[in-house]
Amino acid sequence: MKARRVEGLDPAAPLRSNAERIVRTRLEELHSFAPTALEPSASMAQHDMRIAAKRLRYLLEIAGPCFGPEAKAARDAAKRLQSVLGDIHDCDVMLPRVWGIESLRDLLRTRRELLFRQFSELWRDELEQGAWAALERALLSAGGPKGGAGVDF
């Protein structure tokens, strides 16, 4: 999945203002996959959402300190999403290879169902707890702590 292009980046401008644009785009990208990915059999959208979560996580590992503790919480949330979606993907890759081994197919199908439920609950919980909304607010008030990393990432 190709990353959505971020407009208006300026190499001479501060890290904070550039990172703000990129985080915003990556956050939108992650959310754009959710409606489809929350369908149990939408393996392609789940895969794309995993990549989007991974991009957001690694971006926040770099630039999170510019946006305070909300960015750290969002980074951790992205990591949890990436992990459960990665396990779902592993089941999807393995299933076609175990044709004829019924006990293994049953196990993988059951595991996938369980992981999908975990993913749905995780997404709902992150929305309810406001991890993404808090990050958006932190981006808006990106005036925050000036200078280096104020938060232990």
Added chain:
Amino acid sequence: MARARDVPGLDCEESFSASAARVVEVRAAEVFEHSAGVLDMGEIERVHDMRVATRRLRAALEVFEPCFPPKRHRKALKRVKALADALGERRDRDVAIEFLEGFASEAPEGDQAAVAALIERLRDEQRRANGELAPYLASKRLKKLRRRLRKLAKAARL
């Protein structure tokens, strides 16, 4: 899995370009630090650690793309992607084998031979993937990649 290292001196008010140089230097160093023992198929976490470090470097190269000379950036990114893909091919087999070995002991008797055969096929693929990964980890090639990334970081500072 290793936690991403903090980037010394990273300052949110410093230019995007100067930050690019700092981040790429640290993320590149992480990749090379994890390159030892990766071909040892008895220690599968080493591949995983290097793969994650490579993903982080790739992410940094993508985030800071506008800060680098385009041609030099394209070449560096292509090489990092190729390394990441080769590591991924090995890792996918490592994970599948580990999972199946865990399952094999619980499998019903009627399925055990088929599971064993599948593990054997995956072991062949794992060996092949390891063979294809080996050239990327040759010391000469890693040194070249390190030099390329150093030059790229330097170019961002200019």
